[in-house]
Amino acid sequence: METRTGLADRLRTGTKQAHRNVGANPLLRALLAGSLPMAGYAALTAQYFAIYRTLERHAIHWIGNPIAGRMLFPELPRAARLRHDLTVLFGEGWRERTGAAIRPATERYCAHLDRTVRHWPGGFLAHHYVRYLGDLSGGQLVRRALSHNYGYTGRMASTFYQFSCARTVKLLRDRYREAIDTAPVPVAEQRAIVAEAELAFRLNQDVFAELGEIYSG
Ligand code: HEM
Incomplete structure (x- = not known):
């Protein structure tokens, strides 16, 4: 039987405030309420494409790694779905139009990913x-x-938001938490991982804030 490290709970507890902060973001509130204009939704999808393309480029490198590779389930990759959504939203010229629409906060997020997750499996996690x-x-x-x-x-x-049926989503969530909870991460590094996750929330918040100034202000 694999040893549980408590990392899943530590991540949930340690990022609670960061999650609360990001959840209060006006752009996400508008998206949930149905008041975000279509152009805002399209712009958000374009930012996600840049972010997931970066994450998934690094994910390939971590397949089989005992820490960073455990939760790379085949159901998760999102870049191909985002590419599909962007084609629906922008039409055939989506590559040029969304390339031009990448915001500075998204560029900073992707640059941070490139610097951090290439060599640190815990950071990728x-x-x-x-x-x-x-x-x-x-x-x-x-x-x-x-x-x-x-x-x-x-x-x-x-x-992008589709993961088959609700039962599958719940199973995936459970398997995900199980995977990170059995990753062999020493407690000292767990603290650094939680801090990096808090930073990840802030990088997301910056992306939403920048878009929010344009589309939900
Ligand atoms: C208004 C927007 C949001 C709402 C309403 C929301 C809601 C929720 C809810 C209800 C859960 C708990 C699910 C459960 O206990 O099984 C959850 C978990 C989570 N959310 Fe959000 N969320 C929002 C935005 C975000 C954003 C923008 C991110 C990341 C950038 C995020 C990351 C997470 C993570 C990582 C968890 C898993 C916590 C854990 O189990 O460790 N959420 N969210």
């Missing part, structure tokens, strides 16, 4: 946790809101 477990958690509330408020469904511009 922290950033992966914040985005992908978030997508499997609050992201599912966003999925429901998109379908309810905008009429977006899985085949349209919101495949």
